[in-house]
Amino acid sequence: MTINIQHRDPNQIMKLSRLGCFHQSKLSFLRSFIREFKDWEFKSEIFELDKDGYGTAVYSVSNKERTYSLVCFANKLDDTERSDRVIATKWDAAFVIHDGLPSKDDIERLRENVPKQEVGRCSFKELALSRANRSVRVFNHVIDSLSNGIQPNKKLLTEVGYLYRTTAVYGSGKFGLADRYRIKDRPEINGPFRIEMMLVYLVRQFTFDQVNHIAHKKSPNQSVKLDLELSRQLGIGNSTGLGMAPFIINHPALLHQWIYVREEALKQIREIKNVSNDDFEMFKKFLELSKKNVNNWNTNSEFQNIKIAQLKEDIQKFEENYLCNMKVDKEYFWDELYKWVEENLTHEGVEYIVSLMMEPYDNIISLLVPQMSSDEDKYFDIPANRTTDELKSSIEKSYPNIIEMDFSIDKSNENFWYISKNKEEPRLASRFEEPGAELEQPLAIARDIKELHDRLSSYNNEKLSKFLQENTDLRHIVRRCYIVEKLPYAEIQDNSIGSELMPIDMLRLKLSFFGAQKFDPRSDKWLRICMYQGAPLMHEINKSNDTWIYN
Amino acid sequence: MQSSSEINTVSKRAARAAGYSWGIAEEVGKCISSIEMFGIRGVENLNNYFKTIKDIKPEGPKQIEENNKLNDKSLCPIYTGLKLIDDYKSVDKIKTLKFIKLDYPLLLLPFINKLSYLIGKRIQVTIDEINAECNLNTCILADHKIKSLIIKKANTVIITILENEDNFSSKTWNELYEISTETFVEETEQSKQTGAGAGLQDND
Numbered sequence: 001m002t003i004n005i006q007h008r009d010p011n012q013i014m015k016l017s018r019l020g021c022f023h024q025s026k027l028s029f030l031r032s033f034i035r036e037f038k039d040w041e042f043k044s045e046i047f048e049l050d051k052d053g054y055g056t057a058v059y060s061v062s063n064k065e066r067t068y069s070l071v072c073f074a075n076k077l078d079d080t081e082r083s084d085r086v087i088a089t090k091w092d093a094a095f096v097i098h099d100g101l102p103s104k105d106d107i108e109r110l111r112e113n114v115p116k117q118e119v120g121r122c123s124f125k126e127l128a129l130s131r132a133n134r135s136v137r138v139f140n141h142v143i144d145s146l147s148n149g150i151q152p153n154k155k156l157l158t159e160v161g162y163l164y165r166t167t168a169v170y171g172s173g174k175f176g177l178a179d180r181y182r183i184k185d186r187p188e189i190n191g192p193f194r195i196e197m198m199l200v201y202l203v204r205q206f207t208f209d210q211v212n213h214i215a216h217k218k219s220p221n222q223s224v225k226l227d228l229e230l231s232r233q234l235g236i237g238n239s240t241g242l243g244m245a246p247f248i249i250n251h252p253a254l255l256h257q258w259i260y261v262r263e264e265a266l267k268q269i270r271e272i273k274n275v276s277n278d279d280f281e282m283f284k285k286f287l288e289l290s291k292k293n294v295n296n297w298n299t300n301s302e303f304q305n306i307k308i309a310q311l312k313e314d315i316q317k318f319e320e321n322y323l324c325n326m327k328v329d330k331e332y333f334w335d336e337l338y339k340w341v342e343e344n345l346t347h348e349g350v351e352y353i354v355s356l357m358m359e360p361y362d363n364i365i366s367l368l369v370p371q372m373s374s375d376e377d378k379y380f381d382i383p384a385n386r387t388t389d390e391l392k393s394s395i396e397k398s399y400p401n402i403i404e405m406d407f408s409i410d411k412s413n414e415n416f417w418y419i420s421k422n423k424e425e426p427r428l429a430s431r432f433e434e435p436g437a438e439l440e441q442p443l444a445i446a447r448d449i450k451e452l453h454d455r456l457s458s459y460n461n462e463k464l465s466k467f468l469q470e471n472t473d474l475r476h477i478v479r480r481c482y483i484v485e486k487l488p489y490a491e492i493q494d495n496s497i498g499s500e501l502m503p504i505d506m507l508r509l510k511l512s513f514f515g516a517q518k519f520d521p522r523s524d525k526w527l528r529i530c531m532y533q534g535a536p537l538m539h540e541i542n543k544s545n546d547t548w549i550y551n
Numbered sequence: 552m553q554s555s556s557e558i559n560t561v562s563k564r565a566a567r568a569a570g571y572s573w574g575i576a577e578e579v580g581k582c583i584s585s586i587e588m589f590g591i592r593g594v595e596n597l598n599n600y601f602k603t604i605k606d607i608k609p610e611g612p613k614q615i616e617e618n619n620k621l622n623d624k625s626l627c628p629i630y631t632g633l634k635l636i637d638d639y640k641s642v643d644k645i646k647t648l649k650f651i652k653l654d655y656p657l658l659l660l661p662f663i664n665k666l667s668y669l670i671g672k673r674i675q676v677t678i679d680e681i682n683a684e685c686n687l688n689t690c691i692l693a694d695h696k697i698k699s700l701i702i703k704k705a706n707t708v709i710i711t712i713l714e715n716e717d718n719f720s721s722k723t724w725n726e727l728y729e730i731s732t733e734t735f736v737e738e739t740e741q742s743k744q745t746g747a748g749a750g751l752q753d754n755d
Contacts, residue, residue, distance in 0.1 A: 123552065124552065124554070172556055173554035173555060173556025173557055174554075174556070174557070175557075176552060176553065176554055176557070177554060178554070179554050179555045179556050180556075181555070377581075380577075380581065381636075381665075381669070382637070384636070384637035384638070384639075385639070385640050419564075441573075442573035442574075464637075465634075465637035465638050468633075468637055469613070469634065469637070472571075472572040472574065472575055473572045473573075473574075474572075474574065475572055475573070475574020475575055475577075475578075476572070476573040476574035476577060477574070478574065479574060479577070
């Protein structure tokens with residue numbers, strides 16, 4: 001007998017409180033980047049920094065057919081000018097991924113533009129753009145230590161986790177960068193954010209090379225290089241604000257693919273009839289190793305600390321009340337385990353275990369990862385020949401909780417999303433206290449779905465084209481309904497403008513798919529994370545075993 | 552050079568600022584980036600059009616008919632284009648449609664190209680003296696000069712749905728077919744017996 005496990009209900013999974021509990025997994029983009037590129041050749045091509053570490057560096061990633069390059073520009077920055085906020089105009093370093101090896105002319109062109117970031121221009125020969133600031137505390141400590149011939153304090157390095165943190169990584173046509181369509185058929189980047197992940201990985205190597213270089217110039221006879229094991233324990237930090245949140249609303253088809261693939265992985269694992277002891281042992285091993293990351297998770301955020309405490313409690317409960325007595329002698333072992341977890345743990349614990357359940361199954365995950373991209377244009381057209389009754393029924397099926405929400409009360413309409421004039425970045429404001437609500441972005445999905453459902457009630461099975469003509473203000477939301485009809489995980493089933501909205505849940509959802517760790521909320525609107533901590537270094541990437549995240 | 556993504560985003564936001572709803576603005580963004588890729592001056596035409604509608608409320612046809620016009624003003628290419636794609640089934644029945652006085656008619660082309668895709672047929676477009684053909688949203692064939700044009704207003708725009716017909720003779724087809732058969736292997740008695748799966752008679 002085989003069992004047919006259903007995908008989990010989108011109306012439960014797509015709640016922000018649940019999505020905000022997602023963790024990195026084998027599906028995460030950092031890990032799939034390393035799996036994809038581990039057999040490519042990584043090289044330092046140019047390293048022209050002065051004694052203080054300012055100048056230009058180029059790293060290349062090549063196989064027989066193609067080369068990508070990271071071009072780095074490190075510049076002097078006064079402490080007073082260093083800011084991670086998007087309104088900053090100068091950074092310690094700026095980076096770009098160039099398609100191929102850059103010529104001298106390319107480097108000169110990029111030197112004029114890349115450090116300016118949003119006000120500079122890239123070309124179709126560039127694929128991703130970024131900037132980063134030093135963690136001054138760690139950076140200076142590392143330079144001082146290395147130049148004095150000693151290794152830096154491991155505890156400090158582990159606690160912070162990086163030498164630099166990026167404050168934005170742009171791709172896909174922004175600021176003149178190549179449009180996605182130009183490169184989308186390249187198999188090595190057939191996964192979301194591959195180029196961005198490449199950029200961050202190469203930036204990490206630059207940070208190590210830069211500190212070694214500065215320490216050596218400072219004290220040529222005495223300095224030592226940063227220990228390789230310490231280097232591995234350093235990643236790249238990232239400060240992420242609200243810019244990331246609307247992305248997951250604005251890309252419903254892509255969001256669906258990410259969540260669907262995760263749900264499909266869980267379904268296939270729960271359907272395994274006979275689980276091998278080796279697979280179960282692997283799960284237990286990574287559960288044990290992963291606790292190190294949980295225990296090293298430091299934040300001053302009360303919100304996050306409650307979640308970390310919940311997670312620790314869940315893991316303990318799982319180990320003591322379930323795992324210690326379990327053997328894989330029953331059929332559909334994972335299904336039973338999942339059911340226990342769902343019944344007994346909080347969302348933090350459930351999603352943590354779901355991520356870990358994927359670890360033994362390369363065969364399942366490797367087939368699913370290529371499905372994590374989406375051709376969004378395929379879902380753009382509205383089937384205007386359908387009827388208003390059909391649309392109404394579709395809404396009732398796809399959005400049962402949202403159409404029950406009450407938008408006549410202020411609490412449900414508390415916030416609005418807008419684009420700031422200064423940096424063209426998304427922001428969130430109180431509708432009743434701040435100006436600009438008339439320029440609201442179309443991100444109040446739940447409110448507009450409810451409005452659409454109400455207005456459809458006054459139509460009697462009429463052609464949708466008529467409805468669209470008479471209700472042009474709802475065209476964007478009609479489009480979404482048809483996307484969700486085909487792609488059930490495309491929509492966050494929550495109110496994105498209510499007073500209880502926690503935008504960092506949206507950020508965490510996206511960052512968990514990136515593979516970020518150590519979510520450190522600094523408010524309800526921005527957070528810091530760490531990427532590639534524990535990852536193999538550039539010279540040893542071909543030996544990577546995909547479990548580096550637990551190192 | 553502006554990327555296609557930037558053209559899409561800026562056109563969308565500009566359309567919203569010009570008074571169109573977000574849903575319509577999304578369509579405008581896609582359309583402008585698509586005709587720019589065909590080399591037609593979508594951004595220039597759109598920018599000029601938005602300047603002209605600052606003080607007027609643009610309108611499209613209420614219904615798609617054989618002859619379409621507004622009594623007192625010109626048709627808006629965006630609302631007209633949307634009406635065409637939303638009512639594509641009616642359009643396919645009417646076959647030939649005429650639009651009297653239409654602003655910035657080149658902005659209608661990407662909608663007609665989409666219309667061609669939706670109904671699965673090529674569409675001939677005549678904008679006063681200029682001819683173009685939209686082909687299933689994959690290309691727009693037109694006189695080369697169309698690439699440099701900014702057309703403020705068309706007196707008449709005629710769109711004709713072209714039926715799916717061969718544009719070669721059956722003689723030509725047969726000749727080409729004969730050549731293609733030279734890739735085939737002659738059948739033998741043995742190949743009849745063993746070359747395919749099923750039996751020679753399958754009466755069971």
